[in-house]
Amino acid sequence: MPSRAHCLDSAGPFRYRSDVLDRLWAHGAHPTGRTRPELARGFVRDLYKYEIRRLRDRMLDNQFPRADYASRVDALRRRYAVLALPASQWIERP
Secondary structure (H helix, E strand, O other), X not given: OOOHHHOOOOOOOOOEOHHHHHHHHXXXXXXXXXOOHHHHHHHHHHHHHHHHHHHHHHHHOOOOXXXXXXXXXXXXXXXXXXHHOOXXXXXXXX
């Protein structure tokens, strides 16, 4: 659990960066100005974890060659590049 010093003010309002919002919308996340960035990031992280597990299961079910797994994981990581940013960088600073 991050210390309080590393958490964003939970009261909001939060103004998300437009590039981050574009990526969030692509993943079906539609945060409002009252949505804490940590919550939005957790939603996208959980979605990524679901998809990476599904990809692994598909490989184990021989739906694609094992040799293709690494490139498919890389493509998935690129789709979820917004997760490379900490939640504190998802919003614009005044």
